[in-house]
Amino acid sequence: MLFTPEINNYDTNSVYGIGCYANAIDAIFNTDKAYDSMDNEIDLGKKRVYVKAGGFQVNVDENGNPVQAFDSNDRIFYQVPGGDDNDKELVKESQSELRIDPISDAVQYNLNIVTSKVGLGHNYYKFKDGQVYVNTDNVISTNSDVYRKMKKQQNIITYAIINLVYAIAELIGITQPFSVSVFYDDTIIEDTEKIQKQAQTEYNMKLISKAQYYRDVYKMKDKEAIAFAKQMNTEIIQETITDGIEAAGDEE
Numbered sequence: 305m306l307f308t309p310e311i312n313n314y315d316t317n318s319v320y321g322i323g324c325y326a327n328a329i330d331a332i333f334n335t336d337k338a339y340d341s342m343d344n345e346i347d348l349g350k351k352r353v354y355v356k357a358g359g360f361q362v363n364v365d366e367n368g369n370p371v372q373a374f375d376s377n378d379r380i381f382y383q384v385p386g387g388d389d390n391d392k393e394l395v396k397e398s399q400s401e402l403r404i405d406p407i408s409d410a411v412q413y414n415l416n417i418v419t420s421k422v423g424l425g426h427n428y429y430k431f432k433d434g435q436v437y438v439n440t441d442n443v444i445s446t447n448s449d450v451y452r453k454m455k456k457q458q459n460i461i462t463y464a465i466i467n468l469v470y471a472i473a474e475l476i477g478i479t480q481p482f483s484v485s486v487f488y489d490d491t492i493i494e495d496t497e498k499i500q501k502q503a504q505t506e507y508n509m510k511l512i513s514k515a516q517y518y519r520d521v522y523k524m525k526d527k528e529a530i531a532f533a534k535q536m537n538t539e540i541i542q543e544t545i546t547d548g549i550e551a552a553g554d555e556e
Contacts, residue, residue: 310322341407342404349402515530
């Protein structure tokens with residue numbers, strides 16, 4: 305049976321875990337609320353013109369018909385009490401400064417809480433210019449929260465997959481002993497370009513052998529890396545390319 309590694313703090317007597325989002329529901333709603341406030345801020349921050357009652361006096365057009373000085377249905381204009389012919393400030397303009405940056409900070413703050421609660425760590429997502437980006441500098445680290453979270457999940461999934469394979473083998477009548485290995489794609493947490501440059505630098509400085517370079521960059525096993533290094537040396541010699549041939553002892 306496959307269990308989730310999250311502790312069930314909703315029902316402590318349950319043998320089952322809970323989803324990774326279970327403890328982040330409130331934070332997700334708060335993030336959505338902070339994002340919605342952006343629209344509310346724009347609506348409330350519209351330009352408004354406050355006109356005192358004296359400013360709404362009826363004028364007369366060239367035909368003698370009464371005409372209002374302002375359209376009473378216009379959303380920009382708002383009538384306020386007071387004002388007469390002697391009032392010098394019948395009209396007052398008001399336009400609030402939009403609080404975009406503080407609201408963006410609030411969205412980022414709540415995003416940090418969400419990602420922290422689901423095991424991705426702080427600053428996994430970055431809210432900038434109205435879009436959400438993945439902060440790769442925080443993801444690409446074997447000491448990051450997302451890496452530890454992933455390993456916890458992989459340990460449980462690996463155990464379940466291996467048991468499932470053995471169960472299927474038994475059902476279909478396989479009696480010979482065999483082993484099961486589960487491999488995961490770790491490219492999400494590795495900067496492959498950075499690893500390659502680092503390995504190339506170390507090889508050029510003669511700090512590592514070719515075989516170690518292949519282990520680091522191509523994730524080869526020990527025997528596979530040594531055999532591949534020897535094969536490359538042979539091909540280089542055959543092509544009469546000078547590239548520094550490693551001794552067998554260097555590879556081992």
